[in-house]
Amino acid sequence: MSETDTYYIERCLDGHPDDYRYIVRRYQAVLLAHLAGKLGSKDKAEEAAQESLVRAYFNMNKLKKHGSFYSWLLGIADRVAKEHRRKEQLHRQREVIRSFSAEAASPELSQDYGLEAAIAELPESYRRVVLLRYYGGSSCSQVAEQLDMPLGTVTKTLSRAYAMLRKSLQQPKETEIYEVQT
Amino acid sequence: MNCVECKEILVAYLEGLLAESEKQAVADHLKDCHSCQAELKQLTSLQERLVSNGRTVAQSDLENDVMNRIVREQNVRLKTTAKVSKNLQLRRIIMKSPVTKMAAAAVIIIAVLVGMHFVGNPFAATVTFADVIKPILNARTVILDVIIGDEETSPPMHEIVVGSRIRRILSNIPNVIQVIDIDDAKMLALDTEEKTAAYVDIKGPLQEGTRNYIEFLRQVVVKLQDNYEELGEQEIDGQKAIGFVARGPNEEVKIWADHKTALPIRIELRVGQFFSILKNFQFDVPIEDSLISMDMPEGYTLQETKLDLSGSTEQDFIEGLRIWTRVHDGAFPEALSTENNMKQVPLLAEKIAQLNLSDDETTQMMMKYVRGMLFLQILERQSAFQYAGNGVKLGEADKAIFWYQPEGSQTWRIIYGDLRVEDVSPENLPK
Numbered sequence: 001m002s003e004t005d006t007y008y009i010e011r012c013l014d015g016h017p018d019d020y021r022y023i024v025r026r027y028q029a030v031l032l033a034h035l036a037g038k039l040g041s042k043d044k045a046e047e048a049a050q051e052s053l054v055r056a057y058f059n060m061n062k063l064k065k066h067g068s069f070y071s072w073l074l075g076i077a078d079r080v081a082k083e084h085r086r087k088e089q090l091h092r093q094r095e096v097i098r099s100f101s102a103e104a105a106s107p108e109l110s111q112d113y114g115l116e117a118a119i120a121e122l123p124e125s126y127r128r129v130v131l132l133r134y135y136g137g138s139s140c141s142q143v144a145e146q147l148d149m150p151l152g153t154v155t156k157t158l159s160r161a162y163a164m165l166r167k168s169l170q171q172p173k174e175t176e177i178y179e180v181q182t
Numbered sequence: 183m184n185c186v187e188c189k190e191i192l193v194a195y196l197e198g199l200l201a202e203s204e205k206q207a208v209a210d211h212l213k214d215c216h217s218c219q220a221e222l223k224q225l226t227s228l229q230e231r232l233v234s235n236g237r238t239v240a241q242s243d244l245e246n247d248v249m250n251r252i253v254r255e256q257n258v259r260l261k262t263t264a265k266v267s268k269n270l271q272l273r274r275i276i277m278k279s280p281v282t283k284m285a286a287a288a289v290i291i292i293a294v295l296v297g298m299h300f301v302g303n304p305f306a307a308t309v310t311f312a313d314v315i316k317p318i319l320n321a322r323t324v325i326l327d328v329i330i331g332d333e334e335t336s337p338p339m340h341e342i343v344v345g346s347r348i349r350r351i352l353s354n355i356p357n358v359i360q361v362i363d364i365d366d367a368k369m370l371a372l373d374t375e376e377k378t379a380a381y382v383d384i385k386g387p388l389q390e391g392t393r394n395y396i397e398f399l400r401q402v403v404v405k406l407q408d409n410y411e412e413l414g415e416q417e418i419d420g421q422k423a424i425g426f427v428a429r430g431p432n433e434e435v436k437i438w439a440d441h442k443t444a445l446p447i448r449i450e451l452r453v454g455q456f457f458s459i460l461k462n463f464q465f466d467v468p469i470e471d472s473l474i475s476m477d478m479p480e481g482y483t484l485q486e487t488k489l490d491l492s493g494s495t496e497q498d499f500i501e502g503l504r505i506w507t508r509v510h511d512g513a514f515p516e517a518l519s520t521e522n523n524m525k526q527v528p529l530l531a532e533k534i535a536q537l538n539l540s541d542d543e544t545t546q547m548m549m550k551y552v553r554g555m556l557f558l559q560i561l562e563r564q565s566a567f568q569y570a571g572n573g574v575k576l577g578e579a580d581k582a583i584f585w586y587q588p589e590g591s592q593t594w595r596i597i598y599g600d601l602r603v604e605d606v607s608p609e610n611l612p613k
Contacts, residue, residue: 017252017256017334018249018332020248020249020252021245021248021249024244024245024248024249025245028240028242028243028244028245028248029236029239029240029242032239032242032244033235033236033239036239042242046242046244049244050244050247050248050251053244053248054248054251054252054255057248057252058252058255112231112234112235112238115231115232115235116235130232133232134232134233134235134236135236135239135240137236137240139197140197140199141199151199152194155191155193155194155197155199156193158193158197159190159192159193162193162225162228162229165228166224166228169228
């Protein structure tokens with residue numbers, strides 16, 4: 001479990017596809033958090049997270065720098081989320097929006113929807129640090145190592161991210177839901 | 183320290199990343215500054231919210247779903263050339279090999295025991311054979327494919343099951359037919375190319391109460407009637423299917439059945455660390471007696487065999503590992519499981535043949551390896567074990583390569599790179 005992404009990716013490319021499960025284990029929660037904020041429900045996030053991971057697997061040979069798997073995966077997830085949202089908008093846009101709001105208000109469907117939506121709105125460079133720290137189960141120094149940045153930058157980034165999250169969490173709930181619809 | 187400085191490093195303070203002196207300075211400042219105290223409180227509560235959300239999200243487990251989707255997707259993609267050529271290649275190696283016959287015998291012996299260790303009841307609770315068993319499981323004959331481990335890379339075994347008789351062909355050694363009589367603990371192996379036949383006594387490896395897959399399955403279905411979980415509908419091998427899962431303390435069984443006829447399409451069975459897939463079922467097809475006869479067919483020559491398969495011990499297992507390292511420049515296998523063994527035995531046989539030993543020595547060495555791996559097969563179902571020999575070479579005395587807990591034992595046995603064994607208590611196991 002403690003090997004680097006590069007190690008597992010090379011194992012997969014080397015004919016040990018089953019090692020991909022370690023990658024899944026490492027990033028599933030990160031992806032779910034990332035996607036839940038964008039898609040508005042746990043089920044949709046799970047579906048999109050699965051699709052992203054499968055897509056990443058089959059495109060692995062296109063990944064040039066094996067060490068940058070994480071950012072690359074987030075990029076794939078963004079595209080999947082976008083496609084899913086577009087699909088939904090086409091199909092029965094109205095109902096979807098209504099059910100979105102209902103789901104957002106009900107805590108058993110979304111873990112902490114307000115928080116996830118706020119994370120989804122963070123600029124990319126802040127979001128990936130927050131996701132890794134809290135959903136990837138990494139300490140600050142592990143985040144620093146994984147993203148190849150000084151420890152001080154990690155804490156400063158977190159500090160800025162907290163400020164943005166607090167600000168966005170103070171806004172009235174309607175606004176958040178609105179932003180997700182568009 | 184002023185408020186601006188304090189707020190600057192408050193996150194590092196919260197994360198416990200500050201040096202002792204800085205930490206003290208922040209603590210001192212906090213004592214008197216209400217504004218920074220409030221800031222810290224807010225930060226802490228946000229952080230707690232993140233941690234708790236992180237924990238909730240981490241409970242979702244996508245691993246199996248994602249891996250299954252990959253396998254399915256890969257199957258679709260591989261319906262083209264790649265798969266065919268891989269099988270051909272393996273087939274070619276086997277057919278060309280000077281030790282084909284011996285390798286075949288070895289695989290047979292490994293394979294013959296697959297699915298035969300379902301001793302006792304599949305679930306801990308006592309379940310009497312229900313009076314009513316689903317009609318399909320009363321089938322007198324069943325034809326099916328069995329895949330051990332990874333569906334993508336493992337060669338399927340084609341089986342015909344009639345009572346306690348099984349006729350089995352391994353798809354990577356198609357010229358060898360095995361007929362197994364479980365009641366009599368005997369196997370008849372037929373080489374259709376060489377027209378040779380051999381009887382193998384399999385009493386040693388078979389245990390009291392051994393039953394075949396289908397027998398085992400029947401018990402599971404009985405159990406399913408009372409206590410199952412639905413997996414919903416899904417497309418399985420091009421058919422609309424309904425899934426059920428039943429879990430025991432050491433086993434898990436998933437059954438996918440046709441949503442109209444309720445006939446099983448695919449069954450995934452995990453017992454301990456041993457995973458198999460059963461599919462392509464046909465029930466109650468009339469089977470000619472000759473197909474499952476233990477008599478040698480006409481035109482075949484009987485071979486004398488000296489296959490000693492009486493109970494495999496830890497010592498046999500260690501000997502098996504030693505043999506492996508001998509033909510792999512001292513390296514232990516990357517992975518160790520029945521699944522791997524079934525794939526690798528033909529290649530191992532090839533390597534042993536290259537040692538240029540006498541025929542007898544070659545056969546003995548192969549048989550020793552196989553007997554050693556039988557020990558692993560039994561462990562796979564019954565005990566906890568761990569293999570960590572990937573990258574280790576013979577003689578590295580400080581590296582633990584394998585450890586297991588013998589049934590009923592409080593302590594574990596650890597095998598090291600120099601193949602010595604030690605008893606240790608559970609808390610002293612390698613990580």
